[in-house]
Amino acid sequence: MAARIVAALACTVVILRLSEAAVYKVGDSAGWTTIANVDYKLWASTKTFHIGDTVMFEYNPQFHNVMRVTHPMYRSCNTSKPISTFTTGNDSITLTNYGHHFFFCGVPGHCLAGQKLDLNVLRPASSTPLSDAPTSSPSPSTTTIPSAGVPGPSPSHAASLPSAAATVVALLVSLVFANFAS
Ligand SMILES: *[C@@H]1O[C@H](CO)[C@@H](O)[C@H](O)[C@H]1NC(C)=O
Ligand SMILES: *[C@@H]1O[C@H](CO)[C@@H](O)[C@H](O)[C@H]1NC(C)=O
Numbered sequence: 001m002a003a004r005i006v007a008a009l010a011c012t013v014v015i016l017r018l019s020e021a022a023v024y025k026v027g028d029s030a031g032w033t034t035i036a037n038v039d040y041k042l043w044a045s046t047k048t049f050h051i052g053d054t055v056m057f058e059y060n061p062q063f064h065n066v067m068r069v070t071h072p073m074y075r076s077c078n079t080s081k082p083i084s085t086f087t088t089g090n091d092s093i094t095l096t097n098y099g100h101h102f103f104f105c106g107v108p109g110h111c112l113a114g115q116k117l118d119l120n121v122l123r124p125a126s127s128t129p130l131s132d133a134p135t136s137s138p139s140p141s142t143t144t145i146p147s148a149g150v151p152g153p154s155p156s157h158a159a160s161l162p163s164a165a166a167t168v169v170a171l172l173v174s175l176v177f178a179n180f181a182s
């Protein structure tokens with residue numbers, strides 16, 4: 001019996017460890033720019049983003065910036081009211097919510113030229129998400145911001161971990177009861 005509990009715990013630890021947070025450099029080697037004609041839509045479509053992952057925008061801050069915006073502002077390249085603006089040239093943004101995250105460069109003309117990124121953190125299909133906890137502490141330049149522009153309930157990351165923990169507890173309780181019943 002004890003061995004079964006230990007085995008169940010070990011499996012859970014392995015599963016939680018496997019889902020490490022990833023860091024994605026936007027545009028890969030080209031970075032965040034207009035000159036390389038990077039297709040950021042294509043770039044995003046090749047990735048599967050998870051909560052806890054980080055996207056890193058690297059660019060020359062003399063020529064570019066990063067604005068987090070709503071969906072309507074993104075569609076019209078409207079720079080008047082960004083949710084947040086990043087200007088260091090090396091901005092790491094940790095994804096803390098499900099749904100779409102909209103970014104563009106706020107320098108006039110750059111969004112229209114295609115320097116815009118729409119990335120989607122997909123909700124898990126299963127009802128008991130085993131999403132990861134970012135274990136490493138974020139660096140000083142790392143910013144966490146909420147999702148925006150997507151209607152509907154957005155379960156927070158904080159809610160998913162307790163549900164994973166609850167699954168473990170339920171599993172252990174059922175093992176103990178199975179033992180007493182037999
Ligand atoms: C940009 O957005 C602001 C505020 O949401 C709005 O007042 C303005 O009319 C918009 N500009 C354009 C060109 O759509
Ligand atoms: C940008 O920051 C990351 C850490 O957040 C670091 O690993 C990387 O080397 C930095 N890149 C540049 C060009 O400074």
Ligand SMILES: [Cu+2]
Nearest residue numbers: 064105107110
């Ligand atoms: Cu730009």
